[in-house]
Amino acid sequence: MDGERWNMVDEAVKILGLAGSLREASYNRALLRAASHLVPAGVAMRTFDGLGSLPFFDADVEAAGLPARVADLRRAIAESDALLIATPEYNDGTSAVLKNALDWASRGPIRILAGKPVAVMGAATGRGGARGGIESVIRTMRRAGAHVIDRTVAIPFAMEAFDDELGLAEPRVRADVAALLDELAVEARTGADIAA
Numbered sequence: 777m778d779g780e781r782w783n784m785v786d787e788a789v790k791i792l793g794l795a796g797s798l799r800e801a802s803y804n805r806a807l808l809r810a811a812s813h814l815v816p817a818g819v820a821m822r823t824f825d826g827l828g829s830l831p832f833f834d835a836d837v838e839a840a841g842l843p844a845r846v847a848d849l850r851r852a853i854a855e856s857d858a859l860l861i862a863t864p865e866y867n868d869g870t871s872a873v874l875k876n877a878l879d880w881a882s883r884g885p886i887r888i889l890a891g892k893p894v895a896v897m898g899a900a901t902g903r904g905g906a907r908g909g910i911e912s913v914i915r916t917m918r919r920a921g922a923h924v925i926d927r928t929v930a931i932p933f934a935m936e937a938f939d940d941e942l943g944l945a946e947p948r949v950r951a952d953v954a955a956l957l958d959e960l961a962v963e964a965r966t967g968a969d970i971a972a
């Protein structure tokens with residue numbers, strides 16, 4: 777995790793960021809980084825890095841005891857007030873690495889995703905702006921009982937949307953991400969109903 781624990785920020789709304797791409801120059805990891813600079817006052821954001829080190833979900837492994845990295849992820853989610861997810865689009869869905877992480881997070885006996893406020897955004901090099909990835913994450917999270925907000929941010933043609941330092945090039949897109957964070961923070965503060 778980027779930053780050790782939440783206990784330095786007890787008074788803040790705690791948002792945990794997850795990015796569904798492993799590559800160093802990932803647009804989605806850059807999008808999450810950009811979001812971390814746009815959080816409203818009273819909000820702290822951390823990211824859980826290294827989803828690639830989670831084993832593939834296997835019910836036999838689960839039955840034998842949660843792998844340490846899975847336990848780390850579940851604890852980070854449980855201790856957060858809300859999740860911000862940045863997903864790529866792979867063939868009209870999300871990435872395997874992110875789906876795997878969300879599947880691990882969705883398992884009992886403690887339903888850590890139930891009622892958890894979640895916002896989803898995505899960047900892709902195609903014209904659809906990772907819409908297929910965003911929609912697949914929303915379906916998965918709603919099925920797991922999370923409270924996914926309706927607002928999303930979809931960034932098409934990602935190679936033009938980021939500058940050379942992988943910052944968001946367009947003020948309008950930065951404003952969209954800031955609005956997403958504002959809404960997520962409101963949901964996290966007021967507490968969310970469990971999605972039907």
Ligand SMILES: Cc1cc2nc3c(=O)[nH]c(=O)nc-3n(C[C@H](O)[C@H](O)[C@H](O)COP(=O)(O)O)c2cc1C
Pocket residue numbers: 796797798799801802803804805864865866867868869899900901902903904905906908934
């Ligand atoms: C297996 C695979 C499938 C992809 N499918 C799509 C797609 O359906 N739509 C799209 O816009 N881009 C697609 N792309 C391109 C991604 O948008 C691009 O690789 C993007 O940079 C991935 O996100 P990242 O920068 O965060 O790693 C695909 C890439 C891969 C590797």
